[in-house]
Amino acid sequence: MTNFIVIFLYTQTLSFNPFVQNIFNPDISLIADFSFVGSDIKDEWREELLIPEFIGHFHSHIGKNRGFNFNYLELVFSAFVDPYFELFSINTINPEHGIEIEELYGDLKFLPSGFGSRIGIFKSEIGRHNFKHAHYWDFYDSPIIYDALLGSEGLSGLGLRITYTFPFNFFLKFGSEIFQNSYEEPVSFNADGFKFLDKEIESFPKPSLFTGYVKTSFDFINHVFLLGSSILYGPSNIYHSNHHKEASHNYAISSPRTVLYGFDITYKYIIDAYRYISFESEYLSRIIDGKLYLVNETDTNSAVEHNLYKINSGFYSGIVFKLNRRIRTGLRFDYLFKPSVKIDGNVSQNDIKDLYKISFMAEYNFTEFSRIRFQYNYDHTKYFEEKVRPINEFILNINLSIGAHGAHMF
Amino acid sequence: MLNIFILFFSLLKEEPIRVVVSYPYIASIVKEIGGDMVDITTLSNGTEDPHHVVPKPSLIGKLRRADILFINGASLEIGFLPPLIEQANNPKINPGSKFLIDLSRKIELIDKPLKVSRAEGDIHPEGNPHYYLSYKNLPKIAEGILEGLILVRPEKREYFENNYKNFIEKYENKKKEWEDILKRISSLKLIQYHRMFNYLAKDGNFEIVAEIEPKPGIPPTAKHIEDIVNKVKGQNFIKIVGAVYNDINTIKKLSEKTGIKYVILPHDVNSLNEVKDIFSLFDTIFKKLSE
Numbered sequence: 001m002t003n004f005i006v007i008f009l010y011t012q013t014l015s016f017n018p019f020v021q022n023i024f025n026p027d028i029s030l031i032a033d034f035s036f037v038g039s040d041i042k043d044e045w046r047e048e049l050l051i052p053e054f055i056g057h058f059h060s061h062i063g064k065n066r067g068f069n070f071n072y073l074e075l076v077f078s079a080f081v082d083p084y085f086e087l088f089s090i091n092t093i094n095p096e097h098g099i100e101i102e103e104l105y106g107d108l109k110f111l112p113s114g115f116g117s118r119i120g121i122f123k124s125e126i127g128r129h130n131f132k133h134a135h136y137w138d139f140y141d142s143p144i145i146y147d148a149l150l151g152s153e154g155l156s157g158l159g160l161r162i163t164y165t166f167p168f169n170f171f172l173k174f175g176s177e178i179f180q181n182s183y184e185e186p187v188s189f190n191a192d193g194f195k196f197l198d199k200e201i202e203s204f205p206k207p208s209l210f211t212g213y214v215k216t217s218f219d220f221i222n223h224v225f226l227l228g229s230s231i232l233y234g235p236s237n238i239y240h241s242n243h244h245k246e247a248s249h250n251y252a253i254s255s256p257r258t259v260l261y262g263f264d265i266t267y268k269y270i271i272d273a274y275r276y277i278s279f280e281s282e283y284l285s286r287i288i289d290g291k292l293y294l295v296n297e298t299d300t301n302s303a304v305e306h307n308l309y310k311i312n313s314g315f316y317s318g319i320v321f322k323l324n325r326r327i328r329t330g331l332r333f334d335y336l337f338k339p340s341v342k343i344d345g346n347v348s349q350n351d352i353k354d355l356y357k358i359s360f361m362a363e364y365n366f367t368e369f370s371r372i373r374f375q376y377n378y379d380h381t382k383y384f385e386e387k388v389r390p391i392n393e394f395i396l397n398i399n400l401s402i403g404a405h406g407a408h409m410f
Numbered sequence: 411m412l413n414i415f416i417l418f419f420s421l422l423k424e425e426p427i428r429v430v431v432s433y434p435y436i437a438s439i440v441k442e443i444g445g446d447m448v449d450i451t452t453l454s455n456g457t458e459d460p461h462h463v464v465p466k467p468s469l470i471g472k473l474r475r476a477d478i479l480f481i482n483g484a485s486l487e488i489g490f491l492p493p494l495i496e497q498a499n500n501p502k503i504n505p506g507s508k509f510l511i512d513l514s515r516k517i518e519l520i521d522k523p524l525k526v527s528r529a530e531g532d533i534h535p536e537g538n539p540h541y542y543l544s545y546k547n548l549p550k551i552a553e554g555i556l557e558g559l560i561l562v563r564p565e566k567r568e569y570f571e572n573n574y575k576n577f578i579e580k581y582e583n584k585k586k587e588w589e590d591i592l593k594r595i596s597s598l599k600l601i602q603y604h605r606m607f608n609y610l611a612k613d614g615n616f617e618i619v620a621e622i623e624p625k626p627g628i629p630p631t632a633k634h635i636e637d638i639v640n641k642v643k644g645q646n647f648i649k650i651v652g653a654v655y656n657d658i659n660t661i662k663k664l665s666e667k668t669g670i671k672y673v674i675l676p677h678d679v680n681s682l683n684e685v686k687d688i689f690s691l692f693d694t695i696f697k698k699l700s701e
Contacts, residue, residue, distance in 0.1 A: 083506060107496070109504055114474065116499040165499045171471040173497070217467035224466050273459040273655035325462075325657075326629065367627060368489070369528060402528070409493045410465050 026079030026087075029403030031135045033071040035063050038394040041384075042066075049382040049389070052352055053339040054148040054312050055187060056240030056251075061094070061152050062134060062141050064393070070095055071397075074102070074135065076405060084110045090133070102133075103156065118161040121183055123154060125161065125175050126213050126230035128264035128282045129316075130154040136408050138280070138320050140375045140395050144334040144357050145284045145314035148381075149260060151187040155232070157209060158183060171217040171226075179209040179234075188260060188286055189234040196252040196293050197303040201237050204256060209234035217410075226266040226410065233259055236288055253308060255290025266410075274325040285313035292343060309342040314355075326366070332359040336381060355381040355388070369405075373397040427562050430476040430503070432487050433460060434679035435542050436513065436555070438688040440480065442577040443555050443570055447563065451476070453491070456680030459655045461532070461627070465490040473498035476509075478562050480555060483514030484539035511558040516550040517541045521608055532627025543677065544609035545581075545588055545692050552577055584689055591696040598699065599645060601638065601670070603652035603661060606677055610695065619648060622660060630660060639667045649699065653677040673698045 041049075043065045050056055063069025073093040080086050090103040105120030123131045129146055131154075142152050157179030166172040182189045193203030213230035236258040240251050264282040271277070292308035318332035336355040341348035357380060363373035379391040426449040431437045434456040440448055451472045454463040460482070473479065473494055479502075481487050495503060495510075502509045519537025526535045541547050556574045560567050592614045600611060603622045611618050620638045622630050642648060650672035652661045658674075665672040676685040676694050685691050 080506065109501065111499070111501070113501060114499050116497075163499065165470060165474045165497065167475045168471050169475070171467040171469075173470075215467070217470075219466055219468045224464070224468070226467050268464075270464055273457065273462065276464070367528070367532065407465065407489050407492050409497070410467050 024079070026077045027404035027406070029074075029076045029401060029405035031072075031074040031076070031399065031401040031405070033074075033135060033397070033399045035069045035071060035140070035395055035397040037064055037066055037069060037396075039064065039066055040392045041389065045384060049384055051144075051148050051336065051355065051381055052383050053310070053341055053350060054336065059152065059185065060141060060147065061096075064141075072134065074133065076403075078406065080109075081106065084108065102153075114165050114167060116161075116163040116165070119159075121156065121158045122161065123156040124177055124179075124211055124232075125163075126155065126177075126211050126232060127262050127284065128226075128228060128266060128280060131409075135399050135401065138318060138328075138330055139332055139359050139361050140373060140397050141359075141377070143282070143316035143332070144336060144355075144379075144381050145282070145316055148314065148336065149188050149284055149286050149312060151184050153184045155189070155211075156183045157181060159207060159209075171215070173215045175211075175213050175215075177209075177211040178207050179211075180207045182209065182234075186236075186238060188236055188238070188258060188288075189232070190237045191235050192237060194237065194239055194252075196239065196250075197295065197301055199252070199293055199303045199305070201252060201254045201293070204235035204237070222270040224266075224268040224270065224410075226264075226268075228264040229262070230264075231259065231261045233257065236290065250295060252293040252303070253288060253290060254293070255288045255308070258286065258288045258290070260284065260286040268410075274322065276322045278320045278322075279317070280320075281315060281317040283313070283315040285311065287311050306343050307345065311340040313337045318359075326364055327362070328365070329362040330360070332361075333357075334359070334381065357381050369401045371397075371399045373399070427559065428475050428477045429480065429559075430473055430478070431480045432463075432482055432491060433542075434681075435688055435691060436480050436482065436551075438679045438691075439548070439552050439555055439577070440559075442580075442688070443552060443573045444559055445569065445573050447566055447569065448559070453494075454678075456678040456685075457654055459653075460486055460678065461489055463487075463490045465494050467497075469494050470497045473503060474500050476500060476503050478509040478511065478558055479503040480511045480513060480558060482539060482542065483512035484519060484536040484541070485534045486539040508561060509558070511554060513551050513554045514539065514541065516554040517547050520612065521605065531623070531625030538605060538608050540606050540677075541609050543607060543695075544613050545585065546613055547609070548581055548688065549578060552581075580689065584692065588692055588696055591700050595700050597647055599648040601642065601648065601650045601664070603650075603656040606653055607651055607675065614699075619645065622650075622652070622656075622664065629657075635660070635664055635667070638664060642668055642670065649673055651675050651699075654681045673701070675699070 063071045075091045077089040086107045088105055092100050092102045103122045105118050105122040108117040111117055125131050159177055159179035161177045163173055163175040181191045189209050191204040191206050191208035193201050210233045215228040217226040236253055236255040238253045262284040266280045268276055268278040288310045290308055292306045293303040296302040296304050314336035316334045320328055320330035322328045334357040338352055358378045361373055361375040363371055365371045375395040377393040382389055426447055429440050429448045430451045432453050434452050437450045437452045440450055453469050521538035523533045556570055559570045596615045599617045599619045601620045605626055620641055624634045648670050650665055650670055652674055654674055661672050675698055676682045676691055679685055679691050685694050
């Protein structure tokens with residue numbers, strides 16, 4: 001009977017409109033993410049948290065306020081345009097920024113064998129963590145080294161990617177990207193100029209940001225290895241405003257050549273059809289070689305220019321154990337090395353020592369489309385009122401997805 | 411000089427076709443029809459859950475070199491294959507390419523859902539994707555593979571067609587054997603873990619009494635197990651069947667509670683040691699069912 005009704009309605013539709021085209025509608029998916037956070041730091045203090053010599057104003061796009069958080073609603077459209085292009089549009093709706101285009105790109109399908117290309121706004125494929133969307137992370141929040149060097153949403157931009165996959169029996173891929181500028185809030189890279197007190201910080205030519213990376217993978221029976229190495233090169237015009245503090249703490253950096261490089265390794269031992277143990281680790285390092293503008297102590301309306309040479313590095317290592325089809329648990333260790341800073345050739349003394357974070361998570365996946373996750377963080381990376389302020393966080397996170405969402409990468 | 415060129419190109423022509431397949435059962439049939447003209451790479455190993463194969467990056471390299479890709483289709487590979495194809499940058503096997511062969515297109519699928527909703531569990535809108543567990547579908551699957559291989563290497567048509575005929579001959583002989591066994595056990599009733607053996611049940615006229623999964627892909631609750639126990643009480647000539655990757659503890663628990671024997675059936679080539687090819691897959695299934 002139901003079949004009959006469906007067929008009847010369909011034929012009726014056809015009889016009324018022979019030009020119906022909704023069969024060509026794209027795949028659409030919606031992913032909603034909510035959390036409940038318990039923390040020993042007040043919400044209003046979060047604005048003042050910083051990681052000195054790394055990032056002036058710490059901001060996470062994943063909810064960390066005490067109590068309930070609506071983190072985001074991700075809306076994804078994808079379809080083949082024609083035999084030559086495939087179009088993806090990934091949009092996030094969140095309470096803070098409203099509707100944002102997170103990614104909007106076309107993949108070229110007509111290139112010679114081995115070549116791939118993407119054009120539009122997209123997440124860079126550098127490193128291991130950067131290209132993943134939040135709903136696919138192993139942990140609730142991004143690794144600290146990403147927050148500190150690339151921002152909590154990672155590096156994305158408007159530009160072009162070219163990749164080449166070698167015709168070998170193992171996986172070997174080279175990729176290179178060119179971006180107009182950093183698309184998200186700039187943390188390390190920015191070509192736009194601005195005024196800092198009485199100093200005009202010049203803009204740099206665009207496209208401004210270049211990346212290169214190589215990834216390779218091989219297996220030994222049930223042991224899978226994935227290795228990667230990446231480099232980014234571009235200018236840094238970064239304005240550091242310390243919220244809620246007097247303006248004398250503000251400073252600016254302008255560097256025509258900032259280099260960020262990294263290495264990553266993933267190892268997965270596949271125990272059986274559902275169980276595995278995976279280890280993932282990534283090291284990132286940034287070298288800034290340029291100018292530092294500090295507020296003039298005798299005239300706070302003017303800035304003093306210095307030569308700056310700064311190295312910031314850190315890594316994360318995480319292990320995830322999938323116990324069965326439903327349950328996963330994991331432990332992640334984040335570490336930031338003591339920054340090396342030279343101002344006008346002199347080593348800048350700072351008392352920044354061990355900055356680290358330990359995260360434990362346990363999750364239950366009802367299906368591939370719904371997940372509840374508990375996470376505990378002990379965060380020893382944030383400074384509050386000139387000293388390290390350890391933060392304890394308990395997070396209960398729920399992620400729900402509907403619609404036609406594509407499979408994820410390894 | 412010309413002779414050297416001719417010799418060189420004739421050698422090139424004899425290069426085997428680089429065939430990539432998603433599952434070992436497809437590899438077995440490709441081997442039968444392709445003979446020594448195919449170099450086969452299988453993306454899974456036969457012991458995995460076919461819905462949840464690990465998308466290892468090393469598979470990208472294999473897909474990158476493929477001349478043709480044979481898939482089961484009916485969304486069975488949806489959870490792992492698309493990103494691998496995307497990364498492989500091989501235009502021959504992109505979705506829509508004539509060298510990406512979806513074998514389910516050759517088959518009349520059963521269990522098409524009237525309502526496509528994930529509230530019904532992990533359903534496949536096209537119908538039940540485990541059609542290869544019907545021995546009656548083997549000729550159609552082989553035909554799809556034959557057509558694909560001819561598409562890549564038309565000059566070898568005769569060779570492939572001969573191999574196909576040999577395969578069908580082997581199949582016809584086996585079919586008689588299998589149908590003799592099926593006649594003997596046609597009153598068998600099955601409790602299956604997942605909707606894996608519906609085609610098999612249709613072939614053998616077996617009644618599927620219950621499913622351990624309340625809905626496809628949804629784990630059973632204690633109450634659901636209890637309901638099955640009450641439902642099958644006092645029934646004879648019944649077996650609990652599962653695949654190698656199904657939760658054996660749940661199967662054993664149900665077996666203990668009901669006193670019904672359970673049997674782990676191979677769901678693919680290489681899923682059990684004795685299952686080396688497509689024929690021994692069915693040999694083993696029918697042997698285990700008739701024990």
